[in-house]
Amino acid sequence: MSLDQVREKILGIADQVLKYAKDLNIPSTEVFVYNLSSTNLTDNKGKVDSRDGLSLGIGIRAAIGKKIGFASTTGFDKASIKSTLNLAHSIAKTSPENPMFNGFVAETKTSKEGILDPEIPNLDAKDMIEHCKVMGQGFDGSDTRLVSVTYAVNISWGGYALGTSEGCLASSLITTYDANSFVVVTEGGDRKTAGDFVQGREIKSVEGLTTNAMKHGLESLGSKAFGGSEILPTVWKSREAAPFLMFPFVTVLSGSGYVEKQNPWKDKLGEKVCVDEFTLIDDGQNPEYGACRSIDTEGTSKQTTTAIEKGILKTFLFDKMHGEAAELQTTGNAQRGFGFGGGIPFENLPTVGPNQILIKNVGKNLDEQIAEIDKGILITGTPIGLFTANPITGDFSITTNDAFLIEKGEIVNPLKSISIAGNNYETLKNILTIGSDREPSSYPLDAPSMTFKGHTISD
């Protein structure tokens, strides 16, 4: 089925569900129709696993005034759709009123949909195996320090449609491609892992991924103990700064957290929250990013929002319900299934989530930042524990064995496992340098390399 046929199909189903809802005398209905094909292939030291399939489903919100019910079903068969409508309606009848709810999106208004690669639906497992071969070209698999190498290629294509009884009917399609290579290396009892990846909405070149992963892994061998506990500046490579900053920003920019009084920045609107050079936007309209959609998952057109400008908090991110509850408006940030581990979109209610958060580049590249450090730590791999920070107080403690000691502006040696402790919200005020070298990450936040004033390092 072509992408155009997918669009026609899901819009037709959304329209049909709304007609069923009208026949069932449901006062107000929103239907989310989801159709995504995917194929995944991994080669893990010669052990090949593959999976494909079509995820189909419908999520329905039925409303009676301010009383809402939600039900979902896999598949598109008529009987299941009708029983799901009835179930959502019956839940609405028995639910108490939600005073924040003011109805579903009432008009069709779309924005840029983003790049669609028509070649992605044509890829099959044999093509993906060829991509794995390209990933491994030029890589020395005979190195005795190599324990294992993994190749993975994942593709998906499809989209969703959103319809409401108030008059919204729109769709948004996507194609995705990602490929990654991951190595485990060991030497003299030292064991390290490293990887490299590409991802996007189009088929990407995968050349050199395994070589890069191996190079990084080998550089990390020969690590030495840090020895003690010390407060030191930390320098984060671009891809590592992204996950480090994602958790705090998802928390403090949350409009639902603001309304529900669970956002630690709930009283900071218009106040200085970061250093003057810091500007952050939430970008739902860059056509190369997966977050670029013509509508969000409740039917609002996507947009780009400047949330922090020159260190000042300008706004939170909202879906329709929380935006209106805050006496503001939606920023096109309704997402379904957002969060750790994700979820099946049609089984989830819309909730507030970021599109693609971008921290603007400022001044120095990574080498220049390292050169300015008398003694500090360079973080080169994603630490573990990033998502366990206390969202209210901001306290965090994480560990990594992908770090290097910096002394007198030079990288001295890789380190054995260290812990890094601090406070997320203090960290944002203690930025020493914002880099000039932002790279795409695999998270919904991209950041340039960054240097922070002081974290507690110990082992």
Add this chain to the structure above:
Amino acid sequence: MSQSDFILDLLHKSVDQGEKLGLDFIEARYDDLQLTTIALINDIVKQSSAFQRKGIGVMAYFNGTPGYSYTPELNLEGVKNATKRAIDLAKSTDERNVMKLDFDSIPAVKDKIIVDVKKHPKDVEFVEKLDMLKRGVSSIKEVLEPTSTTGLYGEMFGEKFLVNSEGTEIYWAPVMVDIRMGSVFMSEGKQSRSFTGTGASKGLEFFEEKETTPEQTGANAGKYCKEQIDAIAAPVGKQTTLVSPLMGGVVVHESFGHLSEADFVVTGQSPIADRVGEELGSEHVTLIDEGVSKYGGLYLPYDDQGVKTGRTVLVEKGILKGYLHNRGTAQKMNAELTGNSRAINFMFNPLVRMKNTYFEKGDLSFEEALEQIGNGVYAVDMSGGQVGLDGNFMFNCNRGYLIENGQITKPLRNHALSGNILELLKHVQGATKDITIRTGYFGGCGKGGQGGLAVGFGGPNVIMDQVLIGGA
């Protein structure tokens, strides 16, 4: 034809299709699961949702190479297409697949299992479930004046069928319920937060048990939040730590259990590969994984390859005894079947996953354990954690207490527990003689893109020396 007969017929047709095309092995699974979530946030019902998740997944093996496909389209055409795609994937990737994980036939199983549930969630009205959450929130407010409250209710029940080319035909009807309560307090520069509760492979009678009534869970959430307001910073550095059943169970699951999954072992990614018989821990370390446990937790009679789940001893008195297997890894490593091939739903192929993983009990009373520690930390509950394939772990302890002179004295602010599990197991100094195993609808285990798989974890209270405590 009944719906059950119709589904069985579809599954058999899928298996027949694979056999006619000369596959080594083919299995077809059907899930029809009903899930319900209710979220009461600040006394507003923010979510009241019911999900129906049903479809068929097909796993085909050609020359020892697997291929998996699935469909939510419950008709002959949909199932035929999914079967064809699974077969095509297996055949088209076979040349690249040099690590064959084929397996010999085992005797067919015919079984039908229905869990004995006294108060099945399908028979209880929505308003009664909502009322449980309201009662729990009221109990929070009896303890403190929170800035915000959260009450979550979850239930899952339904049917699963499995048919394979060896003649196996298994039906079972899983059920699970769960309640969580949380509280946030922010005032005059002070901030605290709590989140607690649990689930069970039982009906709603679980919430009539003394320790798990909504009132008790709410009272606990209020108490833990209040304690945190004036909690002190944890002592940082390496500490002797009493790790609760929940915390210890999670540490074992995340940091050791995953390393013992044989798919990581056969590829050499696990640091405990090829080390059976080695002493990895102290004499106090015995680690178990089992599908149906007398201590409670998750009820899992069969895995998703139709293998009856058993009791697997991973480590016995510090010695590594074995790994967790699917049929392919078991045969490759000449090991017994352990029944650990699991998929979160029909949209995913089974992977090697844990069931109920726990520390075996010791011989200490709780008081004796505290006395043995003298001064240290009691780590009780956690709010997430992460591990690496090298055995490094980091868990955030959101409820912990200072131990001074063999007594629990003061609540501690959030702190992190970290280390390397292979080092830590050498420093286990004893365990109490009581065991608790937890499971739940919320949370769960993530691997290979399959997040939220229900598992069980637990054990006794375990004394661990040299645990790195990090605070901030």
